[in-house]
Amino acid sequence: MRFMVRRIIFYVVTAWAAVTLNFFIPRMMPGDPVTALMGRLQGQIDSHAEQALRILLGLDEDKSLWQQYVEYWRLILHGDLGRSFTFFPQPVGEIVMQALPWTVGLVGVATIIAFTLGTLVGRSIGWRRGTWADSALPISAFFSAVPYFWLALIAISVFSVRLGWFPSSGSYDRAMVPNWSFEFIGSVIYYGFLPAMTIVVASVSGWILGMRNMMVTVSSEDYVTVAQAKGLKERTVMGGYASRNAILPQVSSFALSLGFVVGGTLIMEMVFSYQGIGYVLFTAVTTHDYPLMQGCFLVITLAVLVANIVADFVYAALDPRTRQEG
Amino acid sequence: MAIDLTLLADTPDVATDDTTTSGKQRFVFLRNSKSLTGFVIIAFFGILAIFGQWLAPYDPGALSADLLQGPSSAHWLGTNQLGQDILSQIIIGARSVMIVGLIAGVGATAIGVLVGVTSGYIGGIGDEGLSMLANIFLVIPQLPLIIIIAGQLPSVGGVTVAAVIAVTGWAWGARVLRAQTLSLRRRDFVEAARASGESTWRIITAEIMPNLTAIIASGFVATVVFAVLTQTTLAFIGIGDPNDWNWGTILFGAQNNQALQRGAWWWFVPAGLCIALVGMALTLINFGIDEFVNPRLRSVGMNARSLRKRGIRPRIGFTPVVYEAPGASARKSELVTQSELIDVTERAPHQTKENRS
Numbered sequence: 084m085r086f087m088v089r090r091i092i093f094y095v096v097t098a099w100a101a102v103t104l105n106f107f108i109p110r111m112m113p114g115d116p117v118t119a120l121m122g123r124l125q126g127q128i129d130s131h132a133e134q135a136l137r138i139l140l141g142l143d144e145d146k147s148l149w150q151q152y153v154e155y156w157r158l159i160l161h162g163d164l165g166r167s168f169t170f171f172p173q174p175v176g177e178i179v180m181q182a183l184p185w186t187v188g189l190v191g192v193a194t195i196i197a198f199t200l201g202t203l204v205g206r207s208i209g210w211r212r213g214t215w216a217d218s219a220l221p222i223s224a225f226f227s228a229v230p231y232f233w234l235a236l237i238a239i240s241v242f243s244v245r246l247g248w249f250p251s252s253g254s255y256d257r258a259m260v261p262n263w264s265f266e267f268i269g270s271v272i273y274y275g276f277l278p279a280m281t282i283v284v285a286s287v288s289g290w291i292l293g294m295r296n297m298m299v300t301v302s303s304e305d306y307v308t309v310a311q312a313k314g315l316k317e318r319t320v321m322g323g324y325a326s327r328n329a330i331l332p333q334v335s336s337f338a339l340s341l342g343f344v345v346g347g348t349l350i351m352e353m354v355f356s357y358q359g360i361g362y363v364l365f366t367a368v369t370t371h372d373y374p375l376m377q378g379c380f381l382v383i384t385l386a387v388l389v390a391n392i393v394a395d396f397v398y399a400a401l402d403p404r405t406r407q408e409g
Numbered sequence: 410m411a412i413d414l415t416l417l418a419d420t421p422d423v424a425t426d427d428t429t430t431s432g433k434q435r436f437v438f439l440r441n442s443k444s445l446t447g448f449v450i451i452a453f454f455g456i457l458a459i460f461g462q463w464l465a466p467y468d469p470g471a472l473s474a475d476l477l478q479g480p481s482s483a484h485w486l487g488t489n490q491l492g493q494d495i496l497s498q499i500i501i502g503a504r505s506v507m508i509v510g511l512i513a514g515v516g517a518t519a520i521g522v523l524v525g526v527t528s529g530y531i532g533g534i535g536d537e538g539l540s541m542l543a544n545i546f547l548v549i550p551q552l553p554l555i556i557i558i559a560g561q562l563p564s565v566g567g568v569t570v571a572a573v574i575a576v577t578g579w580a581w582g583a584r585v586l587r588a589q590t591l592s593l594r595r596r597d598f599v600e601a602a603r604a605s606g607e608s609t610w611r612i613i614t615a616e617i618m619p620n621l622t623a624i625i626a627s628g629f630v631a632t633v634v635f636a637v638l639t640q641t642t643l644a645f646i647g648i649g650d651p652n653d654w655n656w657g658t659i660l661f662g663a664q665n666n667q668a669l670q671r672g673a674w675w676w677f678v679p680a681g682l683c684i685a686l687v688g689m690a691l692t693l694i695n696f697g698i699d700e701f702v703n704p705r706l707r708s709v710g711m712n713a714r715s716l717r718k719r720g721i722r723p724r725i726g727f728t729p730v731v732y733e734a735p736g737a738s739a740r741k742s743e744l745v746t747q748s749e750l751i752d753v754t755e756r757a758p759h760q761t762k763e764n765r766s
Contacts, residue, residue, distance in 0.1 A: 093541070096541065097548050101549055104554070108558055220443075224693055227688070227692060228638075228684075228685050228688020229684075229685040230638050230642060230645075232646075233680075233684065234681075236663070237678070240674065244672065251669070338548065339547055342548065342550035342552075343550075346550050347552075349552065349553060350642055364553065364556065368556060368647065368648060371560075376557045383553045387549075387550050
C-alpha cells in the first residue's frame with residue numbers, strides 16, 4: 084500500500100504543479116494580451132468579460148500575486164475555467180468537456196491496440212534476436228521518427244483522396260443526430276478508423292523497440308537460462324519466464340509515453356478535424372483564444388494524470404514487489 | 410552537427426582506462442553499421458544546413474509563373490500554388506531545423522546534466538525535491554505545454570522555440586543521469602577520490618562525468634529528435650514565423666492550400682520524409698550508443714546471414730561470440746553466457762575488444 088500512497092501524493096503534487104504552471108505562464112508573457120485582443124476583436128467582448136479575463140490572465144494590477152493565485156484556485160475548484168473568446172459566451176469548461184470524450188475514446192482505443200500489438204511483436208523480435216527479425220529495427224526506427232501529422236497527411240491522401248475508402252475529416256456523419264443507435268456508433272467507428280490507425284502506426288514502433296530491448300536483456304538472466312536448461316518448452320520459457328518480466332518496464336514506461344501519444348493525438352485531431360480537445364486547442368491557437376488554450380492544457384494534463392494512476396494500479400497488480408513492502 | 414560528432418567519437422576514449430587506445434579504436438563506435446548509417450544521413454543534412462544558401466536553385470520565397478507544377482527538370486520537386494520552388498524551400502529549411510534541434514538539444518542536455526548529476530550526487534532531501542521536479546515534468550504532456558507557451562508568445566522565432574523545448578524537455582535525461590550517478594557515487598574510485606581530499610566539484614567533473622558520457626550523448630540525441638519533431642509540428646499548426654523556412658512551414662502551406670485534395674504529393678511528401686529521415690538517423694545513432702553501453706543488445710557484429718553460415722542458431726539466454734582461431738582452418742564457435750549486467754561504461758570497451766578479435 085505504501086507504493087500507492089507515495090504515487091497518490093506524487094500525483095497530487097503534479098496536479099498542483101500543473102495548475103500553478105497554468106497560472107504563471109500567462110503572467111510571464113511579455114506584453115498585454117488582453118488589450119491587444121480587445122483591439123483585434125473590436126468590441127465583440129463586453130467590458131465585464133474583459134475584467135474576468137484580466138483576473139484569469141493575471142493582468143489585474145490592483146491585487147497582489149498571492150491574492151490572484153488564491154482567486155485563481157477558487158475559480159478552478161469551482162470548475163470555472165473562464166469564458167472562451169471564440170465561442171463567446173460559452174464557458175471554456177463546457178467546450179472542453181464536450182470534446183474530452185472524443186479524445187479519450189480515440190487515444191484509448193488507439194493506445195490499447197498499439198500497446199498490445201507492439202508488445203507482442205517486440206516479444207517475438209526480441210526472442211529471435213540475431214535472425215531476420217532484426218531487420219524490423221531500422222523500420223521501427225523510421226516509424227518512431229515519422230511526425231504524426233505527416234503520417235496523417237499521407238493517410239488522408241492515400242485512403243480518402245486517392246482511394247476514397249474513408250472520410251478525410253470529421254468524427255461522425257453530420258446528417259446524423261448523436262445517439263446510442265447502431266448506425267451512429269457505426270458511423271463513429273467509420274470516421275474514427277483512419278485517425279486511430281494512423282496513431283497506432285505512429286506509436287506502435289516505440290512499444291516494439293521497448294519490448295524487444297527488454298526481452299533481449301531479460302532473456303540473458305539466469306532464471307531464463309535455468310528454464311532452458313530444465314528442458315522446458317520454448318513457448319513456456321518465452322511466455323512464463325522471459326516476457327512476464329520483460330513486460331513490467333513496458334507498463335511503467337506507459338505513463339511516460341502516454342503524454343507523448345496524447346500530444347501526437349492532439350495533432351492528429353487537428354489534421355483530421357476530429358472534434359476532440361486537439362481540435363479545440365488548434366482553434367484556440369489560431370484564434371488566440373487564451374482562456375481556451377489554458378483550459379485545454381489543464382484538462383489534458385489532469386486526464387493524463389488519471390490515466391497514469393490507472394497504469395500504476397495495473398503495475399501494482401502485476402508486480403508483487405510493489406505490494407510486499409509495508 | 411560538429412558537437413554531436415565529437416561527443417560521440419570521444420565516448421570510447423574516455424571510458425577506456427588502458428593505454429592501448431589507438432586511432433582505430435577511438436572510432437570503434439562508428440564501426441556499428443547502424444550508427445554509421447545514421448551519421449552519413451546526418452552529415453548530408455548538415456551539409457544542406459551549412460551550404461544551403463548556395464545549393465538551393467531558387468530563392469525559396471520567389472514567386473514564378475509555374476503554379477502548382479509537378480516535378481520537372483526545372484523544378485525537381487515541383488512548385489506550390491504561388492510558384493515557389495519546393496526543393497529550394499526544403500534545402501533552405503534544413504538550416505532552421507538543424508539549428509533549433511542543436512540549440513534545444515544542448516540546452517536540454519545542460520539542464521538535465523545539472524539537475525540529474527546534482528540530485529544523484531547530493532542525495533537526501535535535495536535529491537527528493539529535484540527528482541520530484543523531473544518526474545513532474547515527465548508526466549505533464551510536453552507538446553500541449555509547449556503549444557500553450559509558444560502560442561501565447563507575441564513572436565515566435567526559431568531560437569524561442571528551441572528555448573521552450575529545452576526548458577520543458579530536460580526531464581528524461583535528468584532521470585537517467587540521476588540513476589547512473591547514484592550507482593557511481595559509492596564506487597571505489599569515487600570513494601578513493603573523496604578520501605584523498607578532492608573537492609566535490611572535481612569529483613563530479615573528473616571522476617563521475619566521464620563515466621556518464623555515453624548516457625549524456627544518447628540523451629542529447631533523443632532530445633534533438635524530439636526538438637525536430639516538435640519544431641516542425643509547431644510550424645505545421647501555424648505557431649511560428651511563416652517567413653522562417655523549415656520543413657513544418659512547407660507542410661503548413663500544403664495543408665492550408667488543399668495540396669491533399671489537389672493530389673500535389675510533391676508538396677507534402679518530401680518535407681515529411683526529410684523530418685523522418687533526420688529522426689531515423691538520430692535514432693540509429695542512439696541504437697549504436699545503446700549497444701555500446703549495453704553489450705547484451707549487440708549482435709556482436711554478426712547479422713542473421715553470417716550466423717546461419719556458421720551454423721549458429723541464436724538462442725535466448727546465450728550471446729554467441731565467435732572467435733576466429735588465427736591460422737586454423739576449422740572454425741571454432743563458442744557460446745558465452747553473459748551472466749551479470751555489464752555496468753555501463755567501465756566494462757563496455759573491454760567487451761568490445763574481446764568481441765572484435
